[in-house]
Amino acid sequence: MVEPVETPETSVTPFAGREDVVLVVASDRISAFDQILASEIPDKGRILTQLSLWWFDQLHVANHVVATTVEDGVPAAVAGRAMVCRRLDMFPIECIARGYLTGSGLAEYRQSRTVCGLPLPDGLEDGSRLGEAIFTPSAKAEVGEHDENITFAAMADTIGQTPAEQLRALTLEVYARAEQIARERGIILADTKVEFGVDPEGVITLGDEVLTPDSSRFWDATLWAPGHAQASFDKQYVRDWLAGPASGWDRASNAPAPALPADVVARTRARYVEAYERLTGRHFV
Incomplete structure (x- = not known):
């Protein structure tokens, strides 16, 4: 196992x-x-x-x-x-559901009008809501390596057609339920990554963390507007700081990423706490 x-x-x-x-x-x-x-x-x-x-x-x-x-x-x-x-026998697939266009999906869309081989209509922007959520798997990489976006057909070749269809259906089911709950709390669930395995009885089982600021993009629904980066409650804030001029880091240099300044650490923590409190309705102590 x-x-x-x-x-x-x-x-x-x-x-x-x-x-x-x-x-x-x-x-x-x-x-x-x-x-x-x-x-x-x-x-x-x-x-x-x-x-x-x-x-x-x-x-x-x-x-x-x-x-x-x-x-x-x-x-x-x-x-x-x-x-x-x-213990689960984990599938070597990251199951991603996207209800909005951003991140690596946006980058592919700008080149080919597709995401993981799925065609999308013209005219979409960063943050555009999709007509319906799409399933866009990626192949897991070793730690330190890049996960690779793949087509559903490539996923089926890896784990089998029936398990691939089951994972797609479960992922979109999880996203639909969570997107509705988040929206009721003023948060847009733009996309999320979930992982599944098989338990000793052969049941496909949701594992790892789920629907957190590390595995999902959470946006403030009151501020959402397509065409630019959205106000978020996730680690996109860290990515934006690292990619910006303030960090002084060249991602292409193979140099390790710099340490985060105290204010970036504090603001990141505040975003995680706000996501927890707004979603759950509980006070984080």
């Missing part, structure tokens, strides 16, 4: 000698442009874990969570940012 996804931002370790579950712990580290930054975002691991758990409760899809509290065995040292989860 392959364990739930592990990255430098998330550790996956055996749990209490059991072979059927693992302990998944989210750290405060943050990545951008396929690099793990030296800076950390305070409370990020807690925010992402608690927001994921809230979303798991809103969705009607099987997920990998087994236990979340100290009483159920989560070590006190990582309580609040850890989950005991079932």
